[in-house]
Amino acid sequence: MYPPERLTHLIEELLKKQQVPGPEARTTAKVLIAAELRDIPSHGLLRLPDYLRMLKDRRINPKPRIRVLHQTPSTALVDGDNGLGMVVSVKAMELAMEKAAKAGSGWVAVQNSNHFGIAGYYAMMALKKDMVGICMTNANPLVAPTFSSDRLLGTNPLAVAVPADKEPPMVADFATSSIARGKLDVLHKKGLTIKEGFVQDQEGNPCTDPSILTRGGAILPLGSSREHGSHKGYCMASVVDILSAVLSGANFGPFVPPSVAYLPLKPNLPGKGTGHFFGALRIDAFQPSTRFKTDMDHWIQTFRQAKPAKGQPAVLVPGDPERKAEERNKISGISLLDKVKNQLEEICREENIPFPL
Amino acid sequence: MYPPERLTHLIEELLKKQQVPGPEARTTAKVLIAAELRDIPSHGLLRLPDYLRMLKDRRINPKPRIRVLHQTPSTALVDGDNGLGMVVSVKAMELAMEKAAKAGSGWVAVQNSNHFGIAGYYAMMALKKDMVGICMTNANPLVAPTFSSDRLLGTNPLAVAVPADKEPPMVADFATSSIARGKLDVLHKKGLTIKEGFVQDQEGNPCTDPSILTRGGAILPLGSSREHGSHKGYCMASVVDILSAVLSGANFGPFVPPSVAYLPLKPNLPGKGTGHFFGALRIDAFQPSTRFKTDMDHWIQTFRQAKPAKGQPAVLVPGDPERKAEERNKISGISLLDKVKNQLEEICREENIPFPL
Numbered sequence: 034m035y036p037p038e039r040l041t042h043l044i045e046e047l048l049k050k051q052q053v054p055g056p057e058a059r060t061t062a063k064v065l066i067a068a069e070l071r072d073i074p075s076h077g078l079l080r081l082p083d084y085l086r087m088l089k090d091r092r093i094n095p096k097p098r099i100r101v102l103h104q105t106p107s108t109a110l111v112d113g114d115n116g117l118g119m120v121v122s123v124k125a126m127e128l129a130m131e132k133a134a135k136a137g138s139g140w141v142a143v144q145n146s147n148h149f150g151i152a153g154y155y156a157m158m159a160l161k162k163d164m165v166g167i168c169m170t171n172a173n174p175l176v177a178p179t180f181s182s183d184r185l186l187g188t189n190p191l192a193v194a195v196p197a198d199k200e201p202p203m204v205a206d207f208a209t210s211s212i213a214r215g216k217l218d219v220l221h222k223k224g225l226t227i228k229e230g231f232v233q234d235q236e237g238n239p240c241t242d243p244s245i246l247t248r249g250g251a252i253l254p255l256g257s258s259r260e261h262g263s264h265k266g267y268c269m270a271s272v273v274d275i276l277s278a279v280l281s282g283a284n285f286g287p288f289v290p291p292s293v294a295y296l297p298l299k300p301n302l303p304g305k306g307t308g309h310f311f312g313a314l315r316i317d318a319f320q321p322s323t324r325f326k327t328d329m330d331h332w333i334q335t336f337r338q339a340k341p342a343k344g345q346p347a348v349l350v351p352g353d354p355e356r357k358a359e360e361r362n363k364i365s366g367i368s369l370l371d372k373v374k375n376q377l378e379e380i381c382r383e384e385n386i387p388f389p390l
Numbered sequence: 391m392y393p394p395e396r397l398t399h400l401i402e403e404l405l406k407k408q409q410v411p412g413p414e415a416r417t418t419a420k421v422l423i424a425a426e427l428r429d430i431p432s433h434g435l436l437r438l439p440d441y442l443r444m445l446k447d448r449r450i451n452p453k454p455r456i457r458v459l460h461q462t463p464s465t466a467l468v469d470g471d472n473g474l475g476m477v478v479s480v481k482a483m484e485l486a487m488e489k490a491a492k493a494g495s496g497w498v499a500v501q502n503s504n505h506f507g508i509a510g511y512y513a514m515m516a517l518k519k520d521m522v523g524i525c526m527t528n529a530n531p532l533v534a535p536t537f538s539s540d541r542l543l544g545t546n547p548l549a550v551a552v553p554a555d556k557e558p559p560m561v562a563d564f565a566t567s568s569i570a571r572g573k574l575d576v577l578h579k580k581g582l583t584i585k586e587g588f589v590q591d592q593e594g595n596p597c598t599d600p601s602i603l604t605r606g607g608a609i610l611p612l613g614s615s616r617e618h619g620s621h622k623g624y625c626m627a628s629v630v631d632i633l634s635a636v637l638s639g640a641n642f643g644p645f646v647p648p649s650v651a652y653l654p655l656k657p658n659l660p661g662k663g664t665g666h667f668f669g670a671l672r673i674d675a676f677q678p679s680t681r682f683k684t685d686m687d688h689w690i691q692t693f694r695q696a697k698p699a700k701g702q703p704a705v706l707v708p709g710d711p712e713r714k715a716e717e718r719n720k721i722s723g724i725s726l727l728d729k730v731k732n733q734l735e736e737i738c739r740e741e742n743i744p745f746p747l
Contacts, residue, residue, distance in 0.1 A: 105494030107464035108675040137462030140495050142676050165637070181705040183696040193629045195636075203632065205625035211618065230618055237699020255612060255619050261568060261587055262612050268562035268708045269626070271693075272550045275560065279552075279685050280522070280676050286692060303688065318465040319499050319637050328636050331660065335643060336628075339540040342594020348538040351625045 034366030039389055041066050043377070044081060048117075050384050051088035052095040057120045064119040064150040069367045072358035075215035076151045078369060082376045084117065084148075086294035093117055093147050099124050107136040110281060111143045115306055118149030118170075122309055126155040126168065129313040133164055137318030142281035145305040148172075148292035152192035153206030153355070159194060159313045160202050163322045166194040167312035171277040174287045176210045177251035178271075179264045182237035184251045185286045188213055189273035194352075196316070198326035200333040204352030209270040211253045211263075217243040230257035276310040283308025391723030392746055398423050400734070400746065401438060405474075407741050408445035409452040414477045421476040421507045426724045429715035432572035433508045435726060439733045441474065441505075443651035450474055450504050456481050464493040467638060468500045472663055475506030475527075479666055483512040483525065486670040490521055494675030499638035502662040505529075505649035509549035510563030510712070516551060516670045517559050520679045523551040524669035528634040531644045533567045534608035535628075536621045539594035541608045542643045545570055546630035551709075553673070555683035557690040561709030566626040568610045574600040587614035633667040640665025 044062035049055060061084075068077035087093040097116025101109050109128055113121035125141045132139025149155075152168045159166025172187025188208040195203045212231045220227050220243040227243045234240040235249030239258075246252070254266030278285035284304040291298070292307070316322045339348040369377070381388035401419035406412060418441075426434035444450040454473025458466050466485055470478035482498045489496025506512075509525045516523025529544025545565040552560045569588045577584050577600040584600045591597040592606030596615075603609070612623030635642035641661040648655070649664070673679045696705040726734070738745035 103675075103677060105672070105675040106492075108494035108671070110676045135463075136493050137465035138495060138497050140671060165633075177699070178693060178696060178705055180699055180702040181696040182699045183705075185693060185696055191626075193625075195632055203628065205629055207622040207625050209622070211613075228617070233699065237702070255622050256568075257614075257618055260585070261614055261618075264706075264708075265564040265566070265612050268550075268564050269548075271560065271708055272562055275552055275686070275689065276522070279682065279689055280671075280673070282677060282681075282685070285685075285689055303685070314465070314497060314637075315462070316637070318460075318462040319467045320460060320639055324639075325636065328639070328642075328660070329632070332632065332636055332642050336535060336542060339535060339538040339542055342534070342537055342539045342590065345537040345594065348535055348540075349621075351621075351628055 034368050035389055036366050037066050037070060037363060040069070040078065040367055043386070043389065044078070046386055047081065047085060047380065047384060048088070050386075051085055053088065053117065054096060057117065060123050061117050061119040064154050066367070067154050068151045070359045070362045071151065071153070071355040072362070073151055073355070074370065075213060078377065079373050080148065080150070082380060083292065083294045085380060090294065092294070092298065097121065101128070107132050107138050108140045111141055113143055113146035113306065115145050115147065118147040118307065118309075121146040122149045122155050122311070123158070125309065126158050126166070126311045126313070129311045130159060130162055130164060133313035133315045133318070134162070137315055139313045141311045142276070143309040143311070144281040144283040146283070146307050146309055148307065149309060151206065152190045153194065153204055155311060156192035156194035156206065157202070157204060160196045163196055163316045165314040165316065167314070168192045168309070169273045169277055170309040171274045171283070171285065171289050171307065173289050173292055175214055175246060175252050176254055176270060177233060177237065179254060179259050179267045182233070182235060182251065183287070186254070186267075186270040186274060187289055188252070189270040191269070191273055195329060196326060197329035197333055198323070200330045201356055202352065203329070203333060203350055204355065206352070206355070209255050209266055209273060211255050211257050211266065214246065214252065217246065230261070278304060278308035280310065281308040391725050393723050394423050394427060394720060396746055397426070397435065397724055400738075400743070401435070403743055404438065404442060404737060404741060405445070407743075408442055410445065410474065411453060414474065417480050418474050418476040421511050423724070424511050425508045427716045427719045428508065428510070428712040429719070430508055430712070431727065432570060435730050435734065437505065437507070439737060440649065440651045442737060444504075447651065449651070449655065454478065458485070464489050464495050465497045468498055470500055470503035470663065472502050472504065475504040475664065475666075478503040479506045479512050479668070480515070482666065483515050483523070483668045483670070486668045487516060487519055487521060490670035490672045490675070491519070494672055496670045498668045499633070500666040500668070501638040501640040503640070503664050503666055505664065506666060508563065509547040510551065510561055512668060513549035513551035513563065514559070514561060517553045520553055520673045522671040522673065524671070525549045525666070526630045526634055527666040528631045528640070528642065528646050528664065530646050530649055532571055532603060532609050533611055533627060534590060534594065536611060536616050536624045539590070539592060539608065540644070543611070543624075543627040543631060544646055545609070546627040548626070548630055552686060553683060554686035554690055555680070557687045558713055559709065560686070560690060560707055561712065563709070563712070566612050566623055566630060568612050568614050568623065571603065571609065574603065587618070635661060635665035637667065638665040
């Protein structure tokens with residue numbers, strides 16, 4: 034188990050070795066550590082070796098000049114200058130919140146960015162300002178639309194954070210696909226199969242092989258089959274893709290650049306980098322914050338006190354599991370997967386940084 | 391088969407008999423007929439007898455004074471004064487678009503409204519103005535959160551309409567539950583069962599009886615089981631509920647008033663009526679409309695030309711089935727279910743209006 038502060042510092046040092054300035058290295062480290070604390074290791078240190086490799090290869094710009102290309106009182110289009118997704122996204126969400134403070138709401142579409150970690154981090158930035166925070170991004174194409182065998186969409190997550198008064202906030206942060214790629218990898222390594230409803234083979238037939246993505250297979254949208262509503266998951270993923278990438282001028286659907294270093298960049302892309310979309314709604318642009326937050330307490334209590342289904346201990350409010358993990362891991366420390374630990378050790382050796390720092 | 395114009399006129403006359411002024415009767419008729427044309431009869435004339443009954447009983451106000459309670463450059467809170475959902479919603483969406491024209495985006499939360507028909511109608515209002523239209527509403531509690539046996543959420547639909555250039559627009563309009571109540575009713579009337587993954591019994595056990603809602607059962611969120619991602623559908627339905635009802639001060643979750651006349655109003659409700667949330671994003675508040683719409687054509691063509699899964703004829707873009715139905719039904723006319731036809735005939739007899747008009 035590693036203390037979060039030490040891992041944060043380690044990430045900062047490694048990013049600085051790749052010419053990322055101190056404040057931006059710290060921002061990136063904080064988002065990665067937030068993922069580890071919230072028990073989403075697929076978006077934590079597991080990603081760092083790829084970020085470092087892509088910085089070294091100049092596929093990610095360590096010192097981006099992030100610019101507002103166009104704006105109105107409540108909207109902006111931002112060019113991330115191919116910077117680290119975390120660095121670009123924190124600035125974009127701050128801009129959305131500035132606009133919300135003045136105009137009631139703020140909406141920022143981002144082009145020319147990269148993988149940004151957990152969407153929930155940016156949505157949650159709005160909570161302290163008594164705003165609803167919204168964040169979404171497109172991602173590498175792994176998901177087939179309903180009725181298709183082509184992989185045209187990413188796991189395209191959506192996060193919404195809503196402040197409450199005495200209760201902790203409601204934080205919904207979820208992929209719009211039926212399953213995340215990381216979970217398939219884990220099943221494959223354990224030699225297990227997966228139930229029907231998560232993946233299909235290269236012809237679009239139902240499939241139970243968790244490694245099928247390596248042979249032209251695809252993840253299914255949320256809902257799994259057309260009969261069970263996969264067209265609704267397809268709709269959601271499409272909306273995330275359009276707001277994140279068509280509205281911003283980034284690469285949409287099948288053209289999203291890889292977020293891993295071992296896959297080459299495709300030539301002749303129609304847009305610029307990966308796209309995100311951020312929103313902030315100021316609560317008191319609708320009604321008094323105190324009234325709203327008391328009502329949110331009531332909402333949260335109503336759901337948390339609902340009758341559990343037979344055999345279930347309790348009903349959860351979106352964000353409960355991640356918040357509890359964060360409280361626990363802040364004290365106990367962060368455990369790293371062996372593979373991640375070994376990779377970090379090797380990188381630290383190359384960079385002459387002691388591990389653990 | 392009935393010509394759409396004649397049914398529109400019939401609806402107008404019946405609403406006017408209940409003191410709804412001409413323009414508002416026409417607005418309501420247009421939304422109901424749009425549902426019929428788009429092959430969503432569950433939100434069409436099937437609903438009219440309940441609206442008329444509730445108008446007669448003054449559970450719906452035929453002449454609402456719709457008011458803006460609070461506003462900023464890009465947001466507003468609207469009191470629907472317990473009017474017909476369609477009348478309130480068209481005004482609210484127009485206000486969102488007015489705000490978007492000036493401030494880049496417009497967001498309107500609505501309290502004290504009623505059942506509003508198809509969400510897609512209001513989202514599509516934005517298309518002619520080169521805006522992205524967004525619409526959502528909460529609805530009668532029929533859906534159990536993940537891990538719960540209580541019905542705390544509605545089918546809570548979300549609609550997003552995005553304009554294109556040569557291609558028809560992308561219109562996503564979907565419930566965030568695994569299935570609509572209407573479909574369960576049809577299966578039950580045919581004496582059929584339903585596969586697992588759509589409903590549960592009153593204890594939260596998986597269930598295949600389509601009539602289980604009448605005995606304390608519940609519809610499952612999109613995703614069906616926790617294992618298949620129902621927590622994501624639960625998150626989506628929660629976000630729709632919070633933006634529609636907590637932000638607006640309407641009744642959230644289990645407190646949403648019935649949209650049918652035979653169920654009584656519950657006493658001591660925490661909010662006002664049913665809630666909706668409308669949004670408009672002006673395209674050129676981000677980038678030039680012409681550029682965006684050409685890119686949307688590319689998006690739409692990419693998805694429509696995707697390789698179909700084995701056995702499937704073609705990949706659809708969200709909105710394709712409804713648009714094709716509309717083109718077809720505008721020419722062939724609207725067919726009414728026997729039950730709906732009989733109800734209308736009876737009401738027309740009572741009101742001394744010839745049927746068909």
